[in-house]
Amino acid sequence: MDKTYPSIEEAIVDVPDGAVIAIPGFFAAGVPRILLQALIKKGVKELTLACGCGPLLGATEELTQLVKNRQLKKVIDSYGLFRSATKGLQDPFEQAVRAGEIELEVYPMGTLAEKYRAAGAGIPAFYTPTGVGSIVEKNTVTNIVENRKPKETKVFDGEKYVLEYALKTDYAFIHAYMGDKEGNLVYRKTSRNFNHVMATAGKITIAEVENLMEPGEIDPDCVHTSGIYVQRVLKVPRIGFAITID
């Protein structure tokens, strides 16, 4: 079952305006930069990028380009703003968030991880202790006031828990160190982060891989993501990047 695509343009050819796309990466590590760059070139608009922990802060050039092209409708993240408020005040993304031109919906990181995991595992919603006592328990945390929907809570064994929903995405863009033509993936060190759960959450999962292997070349005991979750595979070069966020 050969899932490789000859070009990045063909791999994302059907991504429409308004698509919801999972973007893994924990700040600079494990971000599907080349797929993001292709998305910028394609110019599709009204996008929702569903993140985990600041991949767009780790890929600032791509973020700024997406904002300048007015391609973003919404970003979902646990850490979407620059650490430094001073830097944030001058940043085009934060300015757009402040102006209400882009929605930023915020969840605790572990809740996001579980939202993707649940989506991939056929579980529609789950109760978590995280956020109880904070605004996270009361309503959706977003800069767009009319989208602040109330949340449900329930008490189990005397402790309160918040109901959170699975987050299925139209696409998931994945960055892997190694992948075979049938989509079995291996990640490297901390660049694994959100890649596996997001691969399971995408209706169409597209993996950019630094090393493309034939079936049988990856040690079967070391596969991190089964090819069953991956629809498209694309060989990309290993590119260097700056490991900083402000």
Next chain:
Amino acid sequence: MAKKFEGLPREMIAMRASKEIKDGDYVNLGIGIPTLVSNWIEGKDVILQSEIGMTKTGPLAFNDDIDQDLINASCQPVTELPGIAYFDIFDSFSMIRGGYMDVIIMGALQVNGRGDYAGWANPAARGLDIGNIGGSMDLCAGATKLFLTMTHTAPDGAPKIVNEISFPLTVKGKVNMVFTDLAVIEITSEGPVLKEVYPGLTPEDIQSVTEPKLIIAPDLKEIEL
């Protein structure tokens, strides 16, 4: 109002907090002063978990040792210790929420005498009433012991140990100890107990920059480094 008292530098706040970490502890350190705690645990049989997905995170990496696929949760390049293990993000947060961490150390904007604290959003500074939650709320939800390291007062001199928290809350009633540049305070069911003070300062000095009424520990001493 300017800062009223001189106290410990950030590194030394971290050093004092590190003394509460015992052999055998699994520890997660938040961004800021908590990250500096990692400089003070050498020689202890302690395992650092980083929510990005690893246990046995090593010291910061420089120059040729930098690997772009190996960073900590503060986006700093780090090294590997023998026995390092990598795992998926949902596994990482299963450990965190599931209560497997012995000690969690976080930074804070405000804490009160009941163990509630705020640290994820500063609406006044950003012009936004949302912020970066990151892993903070999950870490607090699963914490066995939750310590805060922070400056005793804000840059404008305002107390950060307050009666009522005005910033968006991170968690309610979970903080056990607070380490500042001026004092060590334990949060108990009776209220905040002043345990240690910066050399030269009196309990009255600490109370003058702290809103809730402090209970003075019978064995009150100078901060032990």
